[in-house]
Structures are given as C-alpha cells and as structure tokens.
Amino acid sequence: MKSNSILEKYQKEVISALKVEFGYKNIMSVPKIVKVVVNCGVGKIRDQKQREEIEKYLTLITGQKPSPRPAKKAIASFKTRQGLIVGYKVTLRGARMYDFLSRFVNLSLPRARDFQGLGEDSFDSKGNLTIGIKENIIFPEMTGEDYKFLFGLEVTITTNAKTKKEGIRMLKLMGFPIKQENLSAV
Numbered sequence: 001m002k003s004n005s006i007l008e009k010y011q012k013e014v015i016s017a018l019k020v021e022f023g024y025k026n027i028m029s030v031p032k033i034v035k036v037v038v039n040c041g042v043g044k045i046r047d048q049k050q051r052e053e054i055e056k057y058l059t060l061i062t063g064q065k066p067s068p069r070p071a072k073k074a075i076a077s078f079k080t081r082q083g084l085i086v087g088y089k090v091t092l093r094g095a096r097m098y099d100f101l102s103r104f105v106n107l108s109l110p111r112a113r114d115f116q117g118l119g120e121d122s123f124d125s126k127g128n129l130t131i132g133i134k135e136n137i138i139f140p141e142m143t144g145e146d147y148k149f150l151f152g153l154e155v156t157i158t159t160n161a162k163t164k165k166e167g168i169r170m171l172k173l174m175g176f177p178i179k180q181e182n183l184s185a186v
Helices: 005-022 048-062 094-111 164-173
Strands: 033-041 067-070 085-092 129-133 153-159
Touching: 005 094, 005 164, 033 048, 033 094, 048 085, 085 094, 153 164
Parallel strands: none
Antiparallel strands: 033 085, 033 153, 067 085, 129 153
C-alpha cells in the first residue's frame, strides 16, 4: 500500500467523477480535503507524566508534535484555571495529512471495536467529517506493551465542499467507509 493512495485516488478517479456528478465546469471548483485536525482533551488528567505520555503518543500517531491548548478562562466547577493545559491539538496538511488519512482509513478504522462504518450524521452542513475515537489502541503505531492507559481523541476532516451531500460523496469515492443510512425507515 502506498502512503498517498488516497491522494492518487482523488487525482485519478474522484475529480472526474465529481465533475460529472455535480456538473463542475472548472477543476478548481471540485471539493477537496483542506486539513485534518486531531484533538485530545486532558483536562481531567492531573498527572504530568500521563500528559507527557499522551503528547508522545499523539506525536507517534500523527507524525507531528501536538501543540498544547490552554484554558481561555477559569471555570471553578471544572477545576480549571486560566492558562492550564486542557488539551492537545495537531493540524495536518499536505503530504502528512494524506499519509495520516491513508493509515486511518485503511488500517485504524477497521481495527476499531464494533465498527459498522461512519454515519452520515457525523458530517456538518459544509461536508466536514468529525469522528470520535474512544481508544487510542486502534492505531497501528500503538503496540500492546507500549501503552499504559487508554485515552480518546477526535479527528476532524475539513473539506471545502459547499454542501453536506458533496462532502459525503467525495469522501465515499475516496474510500472512506461511510454507511448508507436509510432515512425512510425512520
């Protein structure tokens, strides 16, 4: 499997299929993936060693060092103070983005427990996809003896599609396992 198989598939098949299906005149008007953002909240974790482990594992998973996200204001009920690190964020673009997406779609998602496919309700009105992952062990970079605790993260795939339908169709053509939801049964 090539690392940029999603990019190659997009360039060879998806662009032409979307041009025909949605009637785009110009190749620049065809939607594409702009960026991938991986977030991980660490607000409840008070142990500094565990936070460093999460940062290390996010670096392994994404191939890029995450940036710490401080709290914008103090909230007493959550026991946070202004400036306290409450999460980590990684923004991927270009070759790293396509490499991560290829590993994510072809290796990680099939390893998820009870995975039935991505629902169309995970998309927003602009065709951006947000996926919540409960356990970090679905990624192939995590080995059995490598982790001491589980943590969840969120992957957001941002597109420049104009509608939800365009975003869903583009990602489905790129090989994302999106399940067809039967709305007439509801």
